[in-house]
Amino acid sequence: MGRTLITGGAGYIGIELVDELLQAGREVTVLDRLLHGQTDRADELRERGVTVVEGDIRDTVARGHALHGAEAVVHLAAIVGDPACARDPQLAQEVNVDASFALAAEAADAGVEHFVMASTCSNYGRMADPTTPIDETGVLAPVSLYAEQKVAIEQHLLGLDPAPFAVTCLRFATVYGVAPRMRFDLTVNEFTRDLWADRELEVFGEQFWRPYVHVRDAARGIAAVLGAPREQVAGEVFNIGDTRENYRKLDLVEEIRKQTDKGNVSYVQRTEDPRDYKVAFEKVHATLGYEVTRTVPEGIAELLRALDEGFFPDAFEPRYRNTP
Numbered sequence: 088m089g090r091t092l093i094t095g096g097a098g099y100i101g102i103e104l105v106d107e108l109l110q111a112g113r114e115v116t117v118l119d120r121l122l123h124g125q126t127d128r129a130d131e132l133r134e135r136g137v138t139v140v141e142g143d144i145r146d147t148v149a150r151g152h153a154l155h156g157a158e159a160v161v162h163l164a165a166i167v168g169d170p171a172c173a174r175d176p177q178l179a180q181e182v183n184v185d186a187s188f189a190l191a192a193e194a195a196d197a198g199v200e201h202f203v204m205a206s207t208c209s210n211y212g213r214m215a216d217p218t219t220p221i222d223e224t225g226v227l228a229p230v231s232l233y234a235e236q237k238v239a240i241e242q243h244l245l246g247l248d249p250a251p252f253a254v255t256c257l258r259f260a261t262v263y264g265v266a267p268r269m270r271f272d273l274t275v276n277e278f279t280r281d282l283w284a285d286r287e288l289e290v291f292g293e294q295f296w297r298p299y300v301h302v303r304d305a306a307r308g309i310a311a312v313l314g315a316p317r318e319q320v321a322g323e324v325f326n327i328g329d330t331r332e333n334y335r336k337l338d339l340v341e342e343i344r345k346q347t348d349k350g351n352v353s354y355v356q357r358t359e360d361p362r363d364y365k366v367a368f369e370k371v372h373a374t375l376g377y378e379v380t381r382t383v384p385e386g387i388a389e390l391l392r393a394l395d396e397g398f399f400p401d402a403f404e405p406r407y408r409n410t411p
């Protein structure tokens with residue numbers, strides 16, 4: 088098995104993916120700017136035999152260095168999420184769009200055989216009928232710059248003609264769960280933390296549907312795609328998650344409430360973030376036999392346990408979120 092380059096490999100999903108690939112016997116290079124202060128995490132990766140290139144994906148030299156010897160690329164590095172992209176659209180354009188296009192072109196020149204792009208179910212945006220789960224052939228209706236950029240990258244990569252490598256785009260459900268580089272700006276993690284901390288949790292758009300996937304299962308989905316025969320995954324888009332794991336925010340609160348009675352919840356009206364989508368995940372199951380191993384209630388239990396045990400001395404630290 089050849090070397091895999093993971094851009095953003097020191098991130099929330101990235102470190103879990105490194106772990107999956109090392110266990111599968113792959114050699115791994117990580118290209119990451121350590122935007123959220125993950126220096127300790129990068130050192131741990133080096134100790135485990137990972138080649139860590141601490142650099143910016145906008146930098147041609149860093150990209151060239153990282154691509155050296157890579158047979159596959161998993162492209163996770165990004166300005167992640169609607170708020171972070173809205174806050175600095177120029178940076179988001181440079182990192183998410185321009186650098187992705189440059190990386191793909193250089194990967195082709197470097198002889199990379201498989202390019203796996205981290206996309207998002209946010210691409211489905213606001214569905215006309217969110218009660219029927221949407222599959223990979225459904226209409227994309229992004230409602231944020233972040234999702235518009237992901238749609239543009241998907242279209243660019245899948246439209247390369249002739250295809251210089253096998254391209255697979257993975258539309259992840261919203262991720263949750265405890266991981267070495269923690270994010271508390273994701274719905275399940277944030278709601279659980281805030282109630283655990285006995286705070287007042289303001290929930291808007293409580294009726295809106297969204298799918299969720301555990302961070303380890305997100306990484307397992309990528310590993311499954313990398314391990315599959317190329318012809319099964321080349322030129323394909325897969326939603327990564329489980330159809331049974333679609334929840335309204337209201338449902339999430341109810342699930343957390345079953346496990347802790349701390350904190351208060353108030354439902355408020357706000358016009359921002361009108362994402363409302365219920366997603367079908369049959370394709371990845373039918374094609375690759377992929378199944379999730381954890382559910383949202385299990386993830387909530389895991390989060391509460393980690394918080395109780397003091398795993399995060401201050402779970403409200405800014406480094407646990409992608410915007411200040």
Ligand SMILES: NC(=O)c1ccc[n+]([C@@H]2O[C@H](COP(=O)([O-])OP(=O)(O)OC[C@H]3O[C@@H](n4cnc5c(N)ncnc54)[C@H](O)[C@@H]3O)[C@@H](O)[C@H]2O)c1
Nearest residue numbers: 095097098099100120121122143144163164165207259262
């Ligand atoms: N977490 C989710 O719910 C979710 C859902 C759908 C899709 N995704 C996608 O998965 C990918 C990983 O997300 P994550 O949740 O692990 O986020 P994350 O913020 O933890 O990881 C992103 C990583 O990219 C790095 N990075 C940012 N800008 C960089 C740059 N210019 N050069 C090099 N490295 C840079 C950061 O340091 C970080 O380690 C992203 O592409 C994201 O859009 C995530």
